[in-house]
Amino acid sequence: DQQVKQNSPSLSVQEGRISILNCDYTNSMFDYFLWYKKYPAEGPTFLISISSIKDKNEDGRFTVFLNKSAKHLSLHIVPSQPGDSAVYFCAALAGGSNYQLIWGAGTKLIIKP
Amino acid sequence: DGGITQSPKYLFRKEGQNVTLSCEQNLNHDAMYWYRQDPGQGLRLIYYSQIVNDFQKGDIAEGYSVSREKKESFPLTVTSAQKNPTAFYLCASSVGFDRANYGYTFGSGTRLTVV
Numbered sequence A: 001d002q003q004v005k006q007n008s009p010s011l012s013v014q015e016g017r018i019s020i021l022n023c024d025y026t027n028s029m030f031d032y033f034l035w036y037k038k039y040p041a042e043g044p045t046f047l048i049s050i051s052s053i054k055d056k057n058e059d060g061r062f063t064v065f066l067n068k069s070a071k072h073l074s075l076h077i078v079p080s081q082p083g084d085s086a087v088y089f090c091a092a093l094a095g096g097s098n099y100q101l102i103w104g105a106g107t108k109l110i111i112k113p
Numbered sequence B: 001d002g003g004i005t006q007s008p009k010y011l012f013r014k015e016g017q018n019v020t021l022s023c024e025q026n027l028n029h030d031a032m033y034w035y036r037q038d039p040g041q042g043l044r045l046i047y048y049s050q051i052v053n054d055f056q057k058g059d060i061a062e063g064y065s066v067s068r069e070k071k072e073s074f075p076l077t078v079t080s081a082q083k084n085p086t087a088f089y090l091c092a093s094s095v096g097f098d099r100a101n102y103g104y105t106f107g108s109g110t111r112l113t114v115v
Helices: none
Strands: A010-014 A019-025 A030-038 A045-052 A056-059 A062-067 A072-077 A084-092 A107-112 B004-007 B011-013 B020-025 B033-039 B043-051 B054-057 B065-067 B076-078 B087-094 B103-107 B110-114
Touching: A010 A019, A010 A062, A019 A030, A019 A084, A019 A107, A030 A062, A045 A056, A045 A062, A045 A072, A045 B103, A056 A072, B004 B087, B011 B020, B020 B033, B020 B087, B043 B065
Parallel strands: A010 A107, B011 B110
Antiparallel strands: A019 A072, A030 A045, A030 A084, A056 A062, A062 A072, A084 A107, B004 B020, B020 B076, B033 B043, B033 B087, B043 B054, B065 B076, B087 B103, B087 B110
């Protein structure tokens, strides 16, 4: 049972426009969410996170929005740049003492010049 | 600089052989993880360890083994029982008890190919 879902395997966006990557989750115990970025043949790197007590977190061109009632979060990248082309993973952490992240399958973002 | 190091970057294995992938971290992180990534797929958890001398199976542990004798090291052995070992393997570590700054730090990965 996939608890974290990224339903779009890929997304193509024009350079300079907004990229919106979506993530849905099913477990209401998740209280912390993270986005990671991964280039081919490299390990993922942390991008931005959000706690469930917030509905928005912003860091430069990256903003994450959390809608708890819909169990949905999204990552906005504005403006999109060629270096943003990568696979983006959404991950979630449940409350309690288990610190294991639950991962989505990833969305490949392609920024077109 | 603190970080997590995986070696080798590329590894070739003959069928029937066991191979061991190295993962070392100097971040003083309590927890360590092994993931496998196949083309077009997400990250699948093989094994994880939250403290020294203890580890747990992940979603796809069959054909793999690990040890955690030191906090810094979490080697993964791909045994001959693993039927489809060709993949990209990622090691990660995390601070166990700081939720406000929680996240995984990943190594740069090992590409294993069966020849």
